[in-house]
Amino acid sequence: MFENRTINRLDRMLDAALTGDFRESDYDETKLSRLETKWKRFLTASSLSRDALTREKENVKSLVSDISHQTKTPMTNIRLYVSLLEELLLTETGMTRQEEALGMLKELTRQTEKLEFLIQSLTKMSRLESNIVEVRPEKQPILPLLSEVIDEAVAKAEQKRITIHNTYEGEACASFDFKWTKEAVGNVLDNAVKYSPAGSTVTISVTEYEMYLAVSIKDEGIGIREEEIPKIFGRFYRAEEVRQEEGVGIGLYLTREILKKEDGYVKVKSKPGEGAEFMIYLHKGR
CATH class of the missing domain: 1.10.287 (Helix Hairpins)
Known part of the structure; x- marks a missing residue:
């Protein structure tokens, strides 16, 4: 008792x-x-x-x-x-x-x-x-976001004769804040154009998984050394190989922080001299 x-x-x-x-x-x-x-x-x-x-x-x-x-x-x-x-x-x-x-x-x-x-x-x-x-995710199709991101990157790409090739034309949806996710994806695409050689191609594709929608941005640039990959998402970090290029080292940091607030994340696959592929994972939501 x-x-x-x-x-x-x-x-x-x-x-x-x-x-x-x-x-x-x-x-x-x-x-x-x-x-x-x-x-x-x-x-x-x-x-x-x-x-x-x-x-x-x-x-x-x-x-x-x-x-x-x-x-x-x-x-x-x-x-x-x-x-x-x-x-x-x-x-x-x-x-x-x-x-x-x-x-x-x-x-x-x-x-x-x-x-x-x-x-x-x-x-x-x-x-x-x-x-x-506040980042307010809501379920919506991914294609309109990709179209706007590409439209904003085209002018800079054309100056270097870089082709942005979007292979995705589907209707898949994910849960994301349009404005802030456009910033996150745009930062990755801007880097792909910036660090790719003239006349190359940047390829965008989308893969659907059970819980996530993955947006891939793959370039034909200089690539990233394995030991550099954990550092590139830090504030103001810039690798020695790209310091001659314009930039302040905040873009990828913002990308990671935005995706975290949407229950998403970003991964990188790269080898020096073989370009880089950034995979942006957006939660599908309910």
Whole structure:
């Protein structure tokens, strides 16, 4: 009988804790009462910790929003003045070292674009890590997403005479957030184009499994050494072989984090000199 009363009292304590209504009963010298007191202190500390975490999240959200907003106007102004200066240089006649000045402007434009990309990537990364934005998967067909990702990559691919070949025309569905998964798949495809030689082909295919839908992006690039594969998804990591290429080393990190939030994951198969194949696994859902 005593054991039943003890279990019932513990059960009521846990129920009250879960609903946030826990209150200490009259104190006595029993072990259960001392446990009740400790339980109250634990819940109070947990509540304070949760409140502090909420405040910290709001502070990060505000900081990220401020950085994004405050850098937008300066970057726009830099682009404007670069454009005006370029027009001025092109209309000048008899100017010495004109070509050199135009070359400097071109480099300034390139660095401005790189800075903009870095700011955007850091903003996305901060929002994901602090759960400021939520990834909301919903069941939908994969083909529209692949079509949009390819459309956005075509211009860069054409500059290098790279063919993006999508072999999939089916109607398979998976559970994913369209906007964020487009970012994840787009990052992988952008890398495939970036690190592939001119005139090569990037092949996209889809394989259905019982629980997952796998999107394969396979290139004919330089490949990845086995010891590098675990590192490429780290923040700001760039292998020695590709540091001459544009990039900041955030894309694959974002891809992995986005997929994790959708109950998905990414795998890589590669050998140096034989290209790389990234397999993006999206959960099919119910």
